[in-house]
Amino acid sequence: MxxxxxxxxxxxxxxxxxxxxxxxxxxxxxxxxxxxxxxxxxxxxxxxxxxxxxxLDGIEFALDGALRVGASVTNSDLAAHPEVRCHYPALAQAVLAGASGQLRNMATVGGNLLQRTRCGYFTDLTKPCNRRIPGSGCPAITGEHHNHAILGASEHCVATHPSDMAVALAAFDAVVSYETADGTGELPIAELYPPVGDTPHIEAALPPGALITGVTLPPSPVAAHSRYRKVRERASYAFAIGSIAAALDVQDDAVRDVRLAFGAVASRPWRARAAERALLGGPVGAEAFAAAADAELAAAEALPENGYKVTLMRNLVVAVLTELAEEAAR
Missing domain, CATH: 3.30.43.10 (Uridine Diphospho-n-acetylenolpyruvylglucosamine Reductase, domain 2)
Known part of the structure; x- marks a missing residue:
């Protein structure tokens, strides 16, 4: 160092x-x-x-019902906040799934959003990596890639985004606030992480010198009926091989509102909008949930060693939405 x-x-x-x-x-x-x-x-x-x-360590509800979280709020404080656990349970669950207790006590909301990929080639200075040295190549494509992207990747990078928190925030249309020397600004989280394309070294769309100051979650009644599910290769602290943030509102056995976002399958939190469109207004049930998952995963481009993620994510969609539907029927 x-x-x-x-x-x-x-x-x-x-x-x-x-x-x-x-x-x-x-x-x-x-x-x-x-x-x-x-x-x-x-x-x-x-x-x-x-x-x-x-x-920047406050958590509060605005008069319009939006939840505002300061950038220096620790992950532990966010997950433990009673209003977060009540109104955005998937967010609290995602944070608790994201790290060990010691790390959550130190890590901040702003830092969590800007954490970098855990791809082994990125952190190994003896190997090429387009994120680290643009134009040097992506050895993961022909090398070790069992936990790499199946959606939205490119020939330049197949790494995945590591954040659990960001997946839940993506499901609820969070907006990221920042400040630069030229003033303040906002970015929907869907725009914070640009598509990987041919510029994987550009990992966030923030202006140069920008400091994230907070995150706002707009009012979302469906978020109170949400869940985060993470699959990892060991029971203790580990990064996801697949995860889902889901929220479901059912009325008269039909889907009135639904939110879905996937983690560990792309270079950014993946909002499953095709699946949401397939579900909205339709019936609840395993068959409908599986069809919606298939609609989203039709765009998947798996590598030789990570095709299992397609089946994994399909099963996660069906399992989590089924649980939420059963809760709504009680």
């Missing part, structure tokens, strides 16, 4: 001004991803700007 500077800031304006003075500076929240990447030599910042003391 090379030497680096360290500055702690206490106001947002000071943070965005300071990062503008050094193109090699990075914001430091909990550091649960950034420090690991520094140790591996993937990230080599000249300056760390500690933003943990910024006044």
């Amino acid at each position: 090379r030497e680096f500077g360290y500055e702690r800031v206490f106001d947002v304006a000071g943070a965005v001004t300071l990062i503008g003075t050094d193109p090699d500076a990075r914001f430091l929240g909990g550091g649960t991803n950034l420090i690991d990447l520094m140790k591996a030599g993937v990230e080599r910042p000249a300056l760390l700007i500690d933003v943990r003391e910024l006044p």
Whole structure:
């Protein structure tokens, strides 16, 4: 690890001004991803700007019913908040599924959204990687790729996005707020992560020097009837091989509203809009749920060793929606 500077800031304006003075500076929240990447030599910042003391640690409902979460809220505090657990249970479940207790105590909402892929080729400096060195290639396509993308990938990158939290936020149309030296801005989470295309090194659509200040979830009655399910290769803390955030509102045995987002299948949280369209207004039941999953997964392009994810995600859709439908019928 090379030497680096360290500055702690206490106001947002000071943070965005300071990062503008050094193109090699990075914001430091909990550091649960950034420090690991520094140790591996993937990230080599000249300056760390500690933003943990910024006044961005609130969780509150606005008058219009929207939920506002500050960027420096820890994952533990978010998952434990009674209003989050009541109105957005899938979000609380996703956070609890995302890491060990020690990591959740340190990790922040803003940092979670910007964590980088856990692809082994990305973190191995002896291997090429288009995310790390644009144009160097993607060895995962012909190498180890059993946990890589089946949706939205390209010949330039087949890595997956690691966040559980972001999957739930995608299901509920969250909006990310940020601030730069030029002022404030917002991005729907669907636009925060650009398609991988031929520029996999561009992992977020934020302007240069932007600091995430918070996340807003718009009012969503269906979110109260939601669930997050994660499949991993071991029972203890591990990244997903497939996950789903689902919400379902049923009236007169028909789907009145539904939200679906997949994790660990693409370079970004994957909003399953084709499946949602197939379900909306139709009947509930395993057959309808499976047909909706098939509509979404028709676009899947599996590699030789990750085709199992198609079946896995289909089964997850059917299982989780069936559970939600049964709860609605009680």
